[in-house]
Amino acid sequence: MTTARTALVFSVVAIALAATSYFHGRPVVEPVVEKAPAAMDPEHAGYVPGLGEIMTMQQMRHAKLALAGAAGNWDLADYETDELGEGFDDIVTYHPTHKDIKQPLTELVPQFTKQAVADLRDAVKAKDVDKFNTAFDGLTAGCNGCHQATAFGFNVVLRPTTSSFPNQQFTPAK
Numbered sequence: 001m002t003t004a005r006t007a008l009v010f011s012v013v014a015i016a017l018a019a020t021s022y023f024h025g026r027p028v029v030e031p032v033v034e035k036a037p038a039a040m041d042p043e044h045a046g047y048v049p050g051l052g053e054i055m056t057m058q059q060m061r062h063a064k065l066a067l068a069g070a071a072g073n074w075d076l077a078d079y080e081t082d083e084l085g086e087g088f089d090d091i092v093t094y095h096p097t098h099k100d101i102k103q104p105l106t107e108l109v110p111q112f113t114k115q116a117v118a119d120l121r122d123a124v125k126a127k128d129v130d131k132f133n134t135a136f137d138g139l140t141a142g143c144n145g146c147h148q149a150t151a152f153g154f155n156v157v158l159r160p161t162t163s164s165f166p167n168q169q170f171t172p173a174k
């Protein structure tokens, strides 16, 4: 081997070794990606609430909304109206369709709830009990209308007459 060739082989090996140790020792830097919380990102969600589970939450919010309205607690009524709206959004996000239901939930949810939720927002903003009661009955009719439309008509929603929440105050906080 000529001296020049030896030198060339040497430098190639040296560069290869240097590169190997450089990349090997290099810390793996994870790209910083803003991620939505897992539960809000259906593609990466570890847990997706079932439709029946979201409905049970809606049932609770529906009851609390009635109790808040009856007690003139408009802050709580406003909060529960928002929560109901978010629950309906979750249904559309997580269950755009359902194996036992022909019509997509992306259509059914707005069809049966959009107007009622808007009416509730108006009534709560106006702190108007009569408007609130009418809007609340509209919401309840929407719940039941959708249950009938989806062959879950045996599941009948009512305006509650008493509180099922002994640990929560429904009159306005002082």
Ligand code: HEC
Pocket (backbone or CB within 6 Å): 051, 052, 053, 055, 056, 058, 059, 062, 084, 101, 105, 108, 109, 112, 113, 139, 140, 142, 143, 144, 146, 147, 150, 152, 155, 157
């Ligand atoms: C998009 C149509 C639709 C709307 C709107 C709707 N529901 Fe439902 N609801 C369903 C379907 C479908 C089920 C059955 C889900 C399942 O078990 O997979 C259900 C189930 C339920 C259940 C049974 C849950 C259980 O496990 O006991 C309750 C309670 C309920 N809904 C309450 C409500 C209330 C309260 C509202 C209105 C605030 C409402 N739903 C609005 C379609 C709807």
